[in-house]
Amino acid sequence: MKQWFLKNRYGLTVALVAAIILLPFLGAAPLMDPDEPVYGETAREMLLAGDWLSPRIFGQYWYDKPPLFYWLEMLSYSFFGISDISSRLPSVIMALATTLYVYVQGKELFNKPIAFLSALLLVTSAGFMYIGKAAVTDMTLMFTLTVTMISFYRKKYYIAYIFCGLSLLAKGPVGYAFPALIMLIYLAWTRQWTLMKHMKIPQGILLAFAVGLPWYFLMYKVHGEVFLDTFIGYHNITRFAAPEHPGQNSIFFFIPILFAAMMPWTAALFPTLWRLFKKRDPFRDTLQYCLVWAAFIFLFFSFSKTQLVTYIAPMFPPTAYLLGWYGYRCYIERKFSRPLLLTLYLLGLAVLACNAIPLHEEASFFRPAILWGSCLLAAALFLPAVCLWRHYYRAAFIAGIVTMTAFSWAVFGFIIPQFKDHVTSYDTAQILPDVYDGHSMLYIEKFLRPGISYYSGMYGREWDPVKDPDLEALLQTKDKIFLIMSKSTFHKLAKSQHLIDRFGIAAETPTQVILINHP
Known part of the structure; x- marks a missing residue:
């Protein structure tokens, strides 16, 4: 055994x-x-x-x-x-x-x-x-x-x-x-x-x-x-040729996405490519295959008109192979690219600097999450850098693995649950049966509708605050109407359409509100 x-x-x-x-x-x-x-x-x-x-x-x-x-x-x-x-x-x-x-x-x-x-x-x-x-x-x-x-x-x-x-x-x-x-x-x-x-x-x-x-x-x-x-x-076809959200696509969109997705190993991306093209290697053919595999996916979606952050996920495995090969070469040759060390420190400082980014009042709940997440991610960059500087190659790798494991536990076990009210519709769905009469028309903001439906079983009717915010028609309807929207949408409408003030608030959570046309 x-x-x-x-x-x-x-x-x-x-x-x-x-x-x-x-x-x-x-x-x-x-x-x-x-x-x-x-x-x-x-x-x-x-x-x-x-x-x-x-x-x-x-x-x-x-x-x-x-x-x-x-x-x-x-x-x-x-x-x-x-x-x-x-x-x-x-x-x-x-x-x-x-x-x-x-x-x-x-x-x-x-x-x-x-x-x-x-x-x-x-x-x-x-x-x-x-x-x-x-x-x-x-x-x-x-x-x-x-x-x-x-x-x-x-x-x-x-x-x-x-x-x-x-x-x-x-x-x-x-x-x-x-x-x-x-x-x-x-x-x-x-x-x-x-x-x-x-x-x-x-x-x-x-x-x-x-x-x-x-x-x-x-x-x-x-x-x-x-x-x-x-x-x-x-x-x-259409989503590749035309943007689903006009104005939100760019040929450079996935560059920061890739850097963020491969954290904390991002610093090794450029040294890996430099080493790959600079020196011949026994694994050259396999490395070329991985490079074509990763680059094709990255470029394909970079030219797509509809872009979501998860689209380039299939390039992660070949990218990991390239990075793993580079780490192996550094270890057996007992040397690494000097810019790698500098990049690790600069990325660590950049991650910590995220705490200085000014946040809108409605997004202030992110502040503790940014603090905890940035500190752990910076540790995953600084600790390997210190180990590499002292030529402790194995310790550098272990430090990165351990700190990223701690990072995952902190993010999914502590940080995300702390602001679940701001990123889910669970609480609103729980109070909806106590507020909604079960037969009146129910409108739900498009972004919230899947979560409300999943947790309450009530589908409602989609309401788009951008394309169809016809508040006057909702108010003039004789029958009772319930309308669920985020508080950020509510505050925006309050500034541009004062009709929103004529709705009554049937219930609310920290980030969402259930309105009624005839209080």
């Missing part, structure tokens, strides 16, 4: 660190508006309707995403009941699987030390922690796409095509297009076109479609053209 533990100590360490980071505090805070409740509510309604085919929300069919993550949530609900923990559990399982897969396959792609470093760098990066504990689809896509890309490189083609089909069920056409385009770019760059003869492309396409397309055919058979027009036309 002792020999077994010694032989598998690297893998056991990876599994232990991943479990310590990802498993605790799943239910410490309610699902956060608006994304987590959207997926939780969709899976809840599908399960209650006994419909495993058609995603639905607010009592209506919804064609925004394919069903793989919903199916995983529905299975979780079936086994453990409907709760915040069971909503997030599928993402956690996918995150654990991704971490362990990166380690196991990294031993084949590189060697055991690089695999070990890469897996731990991945699971302790800030962005991976966040997505791995959130009830959103991105971690499911990350896992399926990671298996696809590594299987292609290792010439495990049938596995690659199966998971390509699962990626199609996880996120839509990008799950099929990304592997094909990444492989084409890699083959063109390395001039290995002869590999295409061995990739079993005809059989693979059929296998991937056999896994991924039946759901699409059944959806088309049941819902017809509206499914294709909405899912393919709007949610894939």
